[in-house]
Amino acid sequence: xxxxxxxxxxxxxxxxxxxxxxxxxxxxxxxxxxxxxxxxxxxxxxxxxxxxxxxxxxxxxxxxxxxxxxxxxxxxxxxxxxxxxxxxxxxxxxxxxxxxxxxxxxxxxxxxxxxxxxxxxxxxxxxxx
Numbered sequence: 001x002x003x004x005x006x007x008x009x010x011x012x013x014x015x016x017x018x019x020x021x022x023x024x025x026x027x028x029x030x031x032x033x034x035x036x037x038x039x040x041x042x043x044x045x046x047x048x049x050x051x052x053x054x055x056x057x058x059x060x061x062x063x064x065x066x067x068x069x070x071x072x073x074x075x076x077x078x079x080x081x082x083x084x085x086x087x088x089x090x091x092x093x094x095x096x097x098x099x100x101x102x103x104x105x106x107x108x109x110x111x112x113x114x115x116x117x118x119x120x121x122x123x124x125x126x127x128x129x
Contacts, residue, residue, distance in 0.1 A: 005029050006055070006062070008036045016047045022054035027061025034069045041076070048078045053085025058094050067101050081105050
């Protein structure tokens, strides 16, 4: 199964840049992620939120790109957080990995929901009922 390459949409508000990712973040697009997210960062920005709620898939190259983005944001003294959303589209495995390597605004709830033995055998649709 192939997915649409990652799209990055940036919105700047006073003090906060939000970068929403959609599609598939993989090794082919990972090399330019930090440059696309941090390009033109306003001087007054103190926080970077990376919204992953519409991301369909992420491979090891994508995880590496997100950790590099985290490190570059911290080097610029930005408060970095990822947002997974209430109904993330990523696989449970990808969610577990991202919750371990990124500070996630909603990571505790997501991590607990995908880590429980009961949820491991249910599909995301069944879990919503």
